Amino acid sequence: MTDQKIFGARVAALRKERNLSQKDLGAELGRSESWVSQVERGVLPVERLSTLQTLAKALDVSVLDLRSDAAEPAEDRPTEPSGALDGIRLALTGYPGIATLLDDSTPTDERPVEELRQHVARLWELAHASAFSEIGDELVTLIPMLERRVRRSTATDAEHEVLAQVYQVTAAVLERQDEPDAAWVASDRAIAAAGRSGQPLEVVAGTFRLAHTFLRVHRPEQAEYAASEAIRALQPRLDDGSLSIEGKSLYGALHLVRAVISSREGDRSSTHRWLDQARAVAAEVGPGRNDFGTEFGPANVEIHAVTASVDLGDAGMALDLADQIDSSALSAERRSRLLLDKARAYTQRRQVGEAVSALLEAEELAPEQIRSHPLARQAIRDLIQISRRTPADLQDLAQRATVA
Numbered sequence: 001m002t003d004q005k006i007f008g009a010r011v012a013a014l015r016k017e018r019n020l021s022q023k024d025l026g027a028e029l030g031r032s033e034s035w036v037s038q039v040e041r042g043v044l045p046v047e048r049l050s051t052l053q054t055l056a057k058a059l060d061v062s063v064l065d066l067r068s069d070a071a072e073p074a075e076d077r078p079t080e081p082s083g084a085l086d087g088i089r090l091a092l093t094g095y096p097g098i099a100t101l102l103d104d105s106t107p108t109d110e111r112p113v114e115e116l117r118q119h120v121a122r123l124w125e126l127a128h129a130s131a132f133s134e135i136g137d138e139l140v141t142l143i144p145m146l147e148r149r150v151r152r153s154t155a156t157d158a159e160h161e162v163l164a165q166v167y168q169v170t171a172a173v174l175e176r177q178d179e180p181d182a183a184w185v186a187s188d189r190a191i192a193a194a195g196r197s198g199q200p201l202e203v204v205a206g207t208f209r210l211a212h213t214f215l216r217v218h219r220p221e222q223a224e225y226a227a228s229e230a231i232r233a234l235q236p237r238l239d240d241g242s243l244s245i246e247g248k249s250l251y252g253a254l255h256l257v258r259a260v261i262s263s264r265e266g267d268r269s270s271t272h273r274w275l276d277q278a279r280a281v282a283a284e285v286g287p288g289r290n291d292f293g294t295e296f297g298p299a300n301v302e303i304h305a306v307t308a309s310v311d312l313g314d315a316g317m318a319l320d321l322a323d324q325i326d327s328s329a330l331s332a333e334r335r336s337r338l339l340l341d342k343a344r345a346y347t348q349r350r351q352v353g354e355a356v357s358a359l360l361e362a363e364e365l366a367p368e369q370i371r372s373h374p375l376a377r378q379a380i381r382d383l384i385q386i387s388r389r390t391p392a393d394l395q396d397l398a399q400r401a402t403v404a
Contacts, residue, residue, distance in 0.1 A: 005042030
């Protein structure tokens, strides 16, 4: 039984001890009977601390009695991280550029800034292709080089901007490879470097990465705060028409973060409100853009709508939405994510064959992502759990993803 289902069974048992129906408990929580049912069946996760506290109070137990540890289980991580990830973590360790602070004449890379920008664009291409090992090898040398460069007395705003962009790529890669602690460090450094560059949208982009990292470490309150504060900062420029198309991409992407938070919380009305606002912005931004590595646009909004539907337990709606999306112009990472969410929806409907096929197709597009993503690994475990006889291709996939 998965941790999510164990938690749901615990909620059901405590509810019955209090002689409450699902409808009664929902009323105490200000939630629907359906919400309680989905939590108890292990379909809907409860991650927000405030919701756990409210639920514990309604069940007359402490939060620790209800769930002793809200952090992700250790078994949700690959047992042996790649050497590239180890190298990135080392590159993030300690105070960067110490040698340059002690001696401003320390040798460093002298490539033109424009060449470095092109290098960053190439890194984003690798990230969207989920080529994490390749990108990791490059970041191991690039991060310390740029850190030394920006600490010289002659460092320019443009050099700080490039460093901010490199840290944004780093945060995205680490978050997708289930290394949220290191992603947190990279996001924070992206924001700091962006602040020194004098580029406010780079600061917002770093905050977007930070919000995603907060989601991965099960801190939805902090993710919500980061996203909403960034939205409030952009709102006046949007209202007066001075916000650039790149800024609108970030504004819309931040609404998608809020939609994910609300869907995981089981808040349907807020989920659809944030999705609708993102759709309106995406219609202005249009397809084919990838500002700040967000790939924000109409198709990506609909992929998030599929994700939200799965999180809300609406598997049928998720599959209907997925079939209407043309994701052919999006990156391998986004197309793989759509297939992962289809697999999760099929798993909720106990359609093992369809779910396994979707996971295998997703793995072909982005093998490193599917073998390390917590949601993919959770889906694999759930499929093993509900299969009467585990199919050979599912067994092989579980082995590649190091899922017991």
